[in-house]
Amino acid sequence: MSGRLGEFERIGRFLRPLADGTPGALGLGDDGAALDPPPGQRLVITTDAMVESVHYLPGERPDRLARKLLRVNLSDLAAMGARPWAYTLTTALNEGADEAWLAAFAEGLSDDQAAFEIALIGGDSVSTSGPVVLSVCAMGAVAPDRLLRRNGARPGDTIWVSGWLGDAALGLRLEKGEVAHPPQEATDHAYLCERFHLPSPRLALGAALGGLATAAMDVSDGLIGDLGHICRQSSVGAEIDLGAIPLSPAARTLIAGNPALQRIAWAGGDDYELLFTAAPEHAGRVAGAAGDAGVPATPIGRVTAGEGISAVGGSGEMQALAGWSHF
């Protein structure tokens, strides 16, 4: 790697400062980190990887990329009700990642470490001749009785979703120039693209749903596919009201001008909203938790006995969607 920093220089200059405030990271100078786990808490451990040209566009701003990488992992912690604790970072970088790229990447991590109170404790830095591969292993902590899982949905439960669906998938298509009639308002354009680039892990809401939601997960692959995971894990079915799916004002406007995009809002990925179920008598508590967390929560259907997802409202396009997979 002529003309480039070696692994130790890269780590020392760009990554070690990210571990400075965490004694257990041992200054990234040992074979691993050594930390006392939060007492009385269960550890939640998740890992998500991102590949250049698969999960993000080539040339993506490294600071924003770093933040998204961290946030998609934080979203998994949120979906299990856990508070962020620590993470490791593995980067397989190619020649496109020069010092300026690394500095910006580290700055993005630093910003979101502060925003979400999570600490870098270790990692590995390797080279590849192919697309960049980035992965984070994030650890969180949760009281055992507040852990959220996918397998507790019961027939009759209300199905809820946080925030707004479809924004990110629409933003991605805007970035790729695939939308026939893009937004006339620059703020709508910017909002949708931002929702693709910088998801908001719903940590406060996830934590508040512990002991309240019967099942939860984050919507990373699209509502329909992800709801299917909850249904399979809980051995239940679901009926959703297509008309109730929450769309942002920017998404509504864009879809009005591009009706073919409607299904993207239901089946597109990268939303990182929370999808969860709760007993109907707890609707008030759910709304209160969402209010406290500063994010809307919208009831979009109910859990049914049996299996499969059916739809009411909307255009009947649901039959086509139900079989979708993002692969």
Place this chain on the structure above:
Amino acid sequence: MSGRLGEFERIGRFLRPLADGTPGALGLGDDGAALDPPPGQRLVITTDAMVESVHYLPGERPDRLARKLLRVNLSDLAAMGARPWAYTLTTALNEGADEAWLAAFAEGLSDDQAAFEIALIGGDSVSTSGPVVLSVCAMGAVAPDRLLRRNGARPGDTIWVSGWLGDAALGLRLEKGEVAHPPQEATDHAYLCERFHLPSPRLALGAALGGLATAAMDVSDGLIGDLGHICRQSSVGAEIDLGAIPLSPAARTLIAGNPALQRIAWAGGDDYELLFTAAPEHAGRVAGAAGDAGVPATPIGRVTAGEGISAVGGSGEMQALAGWSHF
């Protein structure tokens, strides 16, 4: 990915069975794993990645590759005195990884999970158009007063190394056909190559050194470079006796026929032996710990005040080696 299994099918068929015996893995069916940490223990967390054509040869047997991936991470746990607990696996695979490849890869993991008592608890599986990138985040547990670090070496301490150095670097060069006079004995050839492909994490020795060694790490990048890490972290120097560096009979024979390979035994990587320091009066206890662990430990020098690594014995080639870096 036409004609190939989707992510969920891959996980379900090949990886979920690896998590079967671990309730906290939640059947790999949730957003993450949820485990109660071992009570009263400190967690040791490490991550190591391997890239096709960088860290292993293209076409490497997937079962052996899987085992090496796990073992290089286990070696980091060993170097900190920790007992294996759980790991996550992230794979960025290309079209070369078909079902047969995946089945063999999972079989290798399964074998070593059993051998080293560690459980798969989660991961991510993504696609890349470039070289395969594999990474493991391994977690171990250690009593706080038994944690091994790199920063406690004191002037006068004896420097020890487990096992034999240089075998792996010699094995790699044999595999690449770079040795002018390869071994005449097939068993020597097989032994050296095996040492490259399947390192032995010195977990029992690492655990036994807790409270006894003043500093420790694993030799992954070569003795000289890695000893430099201990020296820097401990603010000490080192003097090593080149003639004392333990070479296996196969390495001795090969070097005798290829004198240019001598320096590889001192500076080559991939050994995954333990390099550690201990007070000289504890030599007997170190020898006893090594005997109990079933691996030799050899004193190769002593820690000095000041900085830098000097050498006695050998050919004086040390001056050239001291400045080496593997990058």
